[in-house]
Amino acid sequence: MSVKELMKYMIDPVADNIFNAVSTSVTKHGVVDVEPKTEEDWDKIRIGAVSLAESADLLRIRRPFTPPGDENDSTGPDAVELSPAQITAKVERDPVEWNARVEALRNVALEAIDVVKRKDVDELWDVGENLDKACEACHRSYWYPGEGAEFYQKLRRRLEQFREQSPRGNASVKPRQQ
Numbered sequence: 183m184s185v186k187e188l189m190k191y192m193i194d195p196v197a198d199n200i201f202n203a204v205s206t207s208v209t210k211h212g213v214v215d216v217e218p219k220t221e222e223d224w225d226k227i228r229i230g231a232v233s234l235a236e237s238a239d240l241l242r243i244r245r246p247f248t249p250p251g252d253e254n255d256s257t258g259p260d261a262v263e264l265s266p267a268q269i270t271a272k273v274e275r276d277p278v279e280w281n282a283r284v285e286a287l288r289n290v291a292l293e294a295i296d297v298v299k300r301k302d303v304d305e306l307w308d309v310g311e312n313l314d315k316a317c318e319a320c321h322r323s324y325w326y327p328g329e330g331a332e333f334y335q336k337l338r339r340r341l342e343q344f345r346e347q348s349p350r351g352n353a354s355v356k357p358r359q360q
Contacts, residue, residue, distance in 0.1 A: 234291035294309045
């Protein structure tokens with residue numbers, strides 16, 4: 183099993199148990215707050231947290247980063263993602279960083295387990311934010327490091343070109359490549 187498959191079919195779905203545990207939405211009917219209320223709600227968060235904590239061990243096992251033949255979105259002049267070979271090389275150059283990123287995920291999962299034990303709804307917001315930070319830090323280092331400020335500046339320029347070239351209301355005109 184590749185890291186990408188672990189992420190897609192295991193880690194991301196159980197992370198949603200934490201991410202989706204609390205939210206506030208404004209609808210035409212008013213404000214809708216979502217938070218755990220029942221034992222079943224808290225168990226779902228615990229399932230996510232325990233699964234994430236244990237997934238850290240799976241991420242430490244050397245394995246391919248993608249299934250065979252999958253090159254991510256890592257080709258072309260504006261490639262944002264690293265190729266599987268580039269990710270592997272980066273981990274081999276600095277395994278301490280990889281292990282630290284994995285440990286950060288595990289630590290947030292352990293934090294979530296503690297919050298579930300105490301049934302502290304307010305702290306679930308912090309756990310969700312901490313989980314997002316841990317995930318993004320790793321992804322920005324190993325998956326899409328090209329999404330830095332330069333990437334967004336280039337994207338903004340292309341969008342401006344698109345708007346300048348596009349006749350009013352006609353969005354079918356494509357922006358020039360730089």
